[in-house]
Ligand code: SF4
Ligand code: SF4
Ligand code: SF4
């Protein structure tokens with residue numbers, strides 16, 4: 001995606017030169033395959049490190065929270081949706097941002113690709129023309145279809161084009177056809193399980209969790225000054241790897257994201273052990289859609305259903 | 320030093336004999352990762368692995384460990400008395416630990432066994448353990464042990480080093496503990512012409528390690544100038560960090576813990592859990608003040624601790640064995656190699672440092 005990278009550099013240089021922004025937030029090429037690193041650039045020299053490819057899955061909205069400068073930010077579809085959420089929740093002001101919109105061509109699943117390879121990956125070449133990735137390591141070289149190794153949330157994504165931007169770096173991409181993408185197949189599967197099966201499913205889902213909280217910390221929604229798991233007066237949750245505490249953390253965090261989560265997948269991407277925490281947030285996304293006809297991060301004009309009160313609310317219990 | 324040849328066909332029989340005298344631990348595949356585990360009777364370690372996802376540190380230092388138990392029942396004679404639970408400190412052996420992870424125990428020991436303080440939990444586990452290492456023939460691109468004071472065939476802190484020669488292992492028996500283990504396993508056949516073979520394999524493995532850290536100036540750098548290098552190093556490195564602590568949990572040499580009391584009805588336990596300097600809670604005072612309230616201060620702590628304070632305090636190199644786990648697992652690609660090289664080359668006069676990789 002050299003054209004994308006070049007365009008991002010060109011725009012960033014212009015913004016910095018014209019003094020429109022104090023810094024631009026984007027990605028630089030990572031030091032290991034499949035990992036790019038969020039960075040900021042304050043001068044033209046730094047801008048030269050900016051890159052765009054299929055490994056920009058971290059959500060950059062997470063890096064503008066409560067900042068005071070004028071910020072240029074490189075934003076793919078989901079980042080832009082989280083910027084919308086941030087603006088609604090007063091975590092940043094619209095006029096502080098110059099959003100450099102990236103029509104997104106979807107991100108690849110680093111955990112999946114690593115698990116598919118017979119050894120440690122040394123390098124990855126992306127061939128945009130034919131939609132393939134060539135993955136090389138000691139003693140192997142395999143060519144994969146990018147479409148087959150997307151992050152799950154990217155495969156389901158309906159908003160690859162930024163929903164809010166000041167300029168786009170390229171023509172919009174064609175969005176997927178909602179008829180053809182079954183958003184909630186995985187959720188229904190769990191919904192249809194018998195209680196014991198569900199228990200076993202959640203048991204195994206979190207069995208490898210090391211309570212590092214990378215999932216939470218990579219999430220732009222998780223900006224509380226002190227997370228409930230870190231409270232010590234009173235202490236709500238135990239701190240060992242006791243399964244009850246691990247589950248309490250995950251379930252409560254997911255509820256805190258209800259109606260706000262954009263399914264950007266940064267949580268899963270960040271998890272060092274590849275736990276699919278989206279299994280919870282996706283279910284809540286479905287509930288919000290079914291109960292409130294709500295999808296988060298699409299408009300600045302409406303408040304999310306779970307932070308509004310309407311005197312004419314149809315539900316009896318709330319009156 | 321004795322060198323023994325163990326035919327692979329006889330290796331498992333030896334392990335079975337060991338089961339009588341030791342509790343065995345080794346790498347096994349769990350889902351898509353390898354992990355160190357207590358081996359069940361008859362279960363064999365999988366020595367085809369490259370390295371485990373998390374380090375071997377939990378073998379001596381579990382993520383959560385009960386230190387005391389107590390009763391909260393006022394009618395109980397032992398009410399509110401802290402009592403140590405029974406623990407199993409019988410001999411144990413780790414089969415197939417990588418040299419970098421074994422070396423990490425030496426790094427940790429400098430801190431857990433000092434003239435003033437002894438961490439008895441860790442030390443009792445350590446003393447009970449015999450470490451049977453497995454030389455690394457195929458280091459991965461993130462390994463930089465050779466410049467971090469260790470190496471793929473490093474024997475320091477191992478009791479036995481196994482070198483894979485195809486259909487046999489050459490077992491280099493390095494300590495008394497190692498001899499005892501070899502005897503219990505019935506591994507006695509002396510190996511001939513082993514030195515040449517081993518050193519050839521060693522240099523082959525070492526030559527595969529392309530990545531490195533430069534550490535030669537760390538000791539002479541002024542502590543305060545590194546500490547104050549916000550603009551040159553810390554602001555940039557801290558930016559992407561999400562303070563998840565993955566790096567410290569994955570690290571074989573990170574030793575920090577937190578002590579918690581957990582009550583269940585009328586009884587409770589005092590446990591210690593791994594903690595991490597990357598967490599705001601790690602340093603928050605009872606007053607609410609946090610001396611490391613910003614993530615820049617936390618990132619700086621991690622790297623200054625590993626690459627400067629430790630170096631200055633013990634004069635035994637860096638608090639890192641080059642296993643590369645933090646590099647592989649950091650979700651936002653913060654790379655200790657890059658940070659180390661910047662610290663090593665930092666020049667406060669010109670406010671600059673070489674950025675590599
Ligand atoms: S990132 Fe993964 S391991 Fe860490 S707390 Fe979240 S689910 Fe658990
Ligand atoms: S793993 Fe990376 S993001 Fe997480 S605390 Fe360590 S350096 Fe920061
Ligand atoms: S700092 Fe990183 S490379 Fe060094 S021992 Fe720890 S995890 Fe391994």
Ligand code: SF4
Pocket residue numbers: 567572573574575594595596597620621622624625
């Ligand atoms: S780097 Fe941090 S967690 Fe690791 S030993 Fe040092 S202070 Fe403790």
